[in-house]
Amino acid sequence: MGRPKGKMLFNVFTIRQILETLSGGGAKNYWSVARSLPGIHSSTISRYLRFLVYNGCVERIEHSLLSVDYKITEKGLRLLEALRMLEEPPPEAIAPRPRKAR
Numbered sequence: 001m002g003r004p005k006g007k008m009l010f011n012v013f014t015i016r017q018i019l020e021t022l023s024g025g026g027a028k029n030y031w032s033v034a035r036s037l038p039g040i041h042s043s044t045i046s047r048y049l050r051f052l053v054y055n056g057c058v059e060r061i062e063h064s065l066l067s068v069d070y071k072i073t074e075k076g077l078r079l080l081e082a083l084r085m086l087e088e089p090p091p092e093a094i095a096p097r098p099r100k101a102r
Contacts, residue, residue, distance in 0.1 A: 010051065014040060016083040018048055019057070019076055027061055027069035052076065 014037075021036045022028060034045050049070060052058040057076035061069040072080070 010048065012083055012086060013088050014044070014048060015052070016080065016086075018045070018052065019072060019080040019083065022058060022070060022072040023077065023080055027059075027071040029067070029069050033070060 017037055017040070018033065021033050030046075030049070033049070034040075034042055037045060049058060049060075053060045053070075055075075057073055057079050059071045059073050061071060063069065
């Protein structure tokens with residue numbers, strides 16, 4: 001598996017949700033991960049998982065062509081601990097600021 005293609009901007013809170021799901025113990029298949037993340041599109045979950053695998057935070061375990069599991073690594077657990085220190089801000093805290101009139 002190579003480097004994920006294209007420019008990617010990631011939401012740290014989505015990464016945290018995926019890592020939280022995988023930290024529950026043992027390997028999980030893709031659909032177990034997707035079911036625990038309602039509201040996040042399946043293509044987004046796939047992209048984030050590829051990113052996390054590429055960076056060594058998640059291990060991809062291929063049993064067969066159609067059977068793949070994902071497991072959090074030690075590096076992923078350390079990242080999760082750091083992300084747990086961040087609180088998700090309310091929408092108004094990250095909304096664009098209005099421009100001042102000149």
